[in-house]
Amino acid sequence: MDRHLDRCAITPYGRGAGSSRVRVFQWLDRIGADFTVGSYLSLPDAAPRRLLRHPAALLRAELRLGAIARGRPGLLLLHREASPLSRGWWERRLLSSARFAVYDFDDALQWDTGGGGLARRLAPKAAKAELAVRRADRVIAGNAVLADWASLRQRDVVVIPSCVALEDYVPKTSYALRDPPRLGWIGSPGNEACLLLIAGALEEIHRRTGARLTLVGTTTPSLGALETFVDRIPWSPEGQRTALAGMDIGLMPLKTDAYSFGKCGYKLLQYAAAGVPAVASPLGGNAEILRALGLPAATSEDDWTGAVLDLIGAPAAEREWLGRGARETAARRYSYDAWLPTWAAALELGRVTS
DSSP states (O other): OOGGGSEEEEOSSOTTSHHHIIIIIHHHTTSSSOOEEEOTTOOSOOOHHHHTTOHHHHHHHHHHHHHHHHHOOSEEEEESOSOTTOSSHHHHHHHHHSSEEEEEEOSOGGGOOOOSSHHHHHSOHHHHHHHHHHHSSEEEESSHHHHHHHHTTOSOEEEOOOOBOGGGSOOOOOOSOOSSOEEEEEOOGGGGGGGGGGHHHHHHHHHHHOOEEEEESOOSOOSGGGGGGEEEEOOOHHHHHHHGGGOSEEEEOOOSSHHHHTOOOHHHHHHHHTTOOEEEOOOTHHHHHHHHHTOOBOOSHHHHHHHHHHHHHSOHHHHHHHHHHHHHHHHHHSBHHHHHHHHHHHTTTTTOOO
């Protein structure tokens, strides 16, 4: 077998996509083992309109998956799915081809049954996720909710959270409120609509305090009346590194649905890495992280209004105590440094050789 196929990692997106960066690339940056990485088209997402712009690259990506399977790698790490076009055939073939295959997932893909556009209905993620969990030799789940589901289908399941690198965030140094106060949110365009779930609370907070909302990662207005007090910062590594420290309070509202129960609470951990106090919906992985970080939870709009206003009205020393405590906990319980030995052991990196 060629040395370059000793260890392979397959992810549907490039480094610019949050899940692939957090669950694959940041780990590979930290280990001494060489991996061949197949990141499909290396795009930030697999939206059909984006894929259709690259037909030749799409064909090459599909052919590359076949070459990896024929190479029969010693170790295969598959994150989420092998191909957005697959209905399970690539996942089955690739996981079966390796001497030791690990499947990693960080969202409730098992409950993504293909709602939305035609492409999602033709290749839903739920069936692929179930097949991959059953076919892999080991599964890495991003939280206990995902692990509980996987454990009914796979005997070997390891929980490893979506970790943060604290060095990637400028820590907050001043906890005096901005004028006006700055609420903040970071995420992808597909998740921005979660802010509409607390639109009434945000409007009331703005009315009472003049607070503005900083959004990191999205550039297209989509929030209706909220846009009158929204400021947007496009995502970039440097933008993410510096923007969070400029927030007074981070926000992470979630829909009350099955998919949200599988979320790994990554926004919360990003706020914590920057030392920013935050408020979040206590669903799924969020509930555990909120408890660990000592941050307030909110369910109803009244809860959100009260929790955010309480933080705005609190002394700077209280916000500092919350923010610095959250950062220390993130370093101890949710950082790459803390989990690297567990991740390396899950992949049995010392065992797989040519």
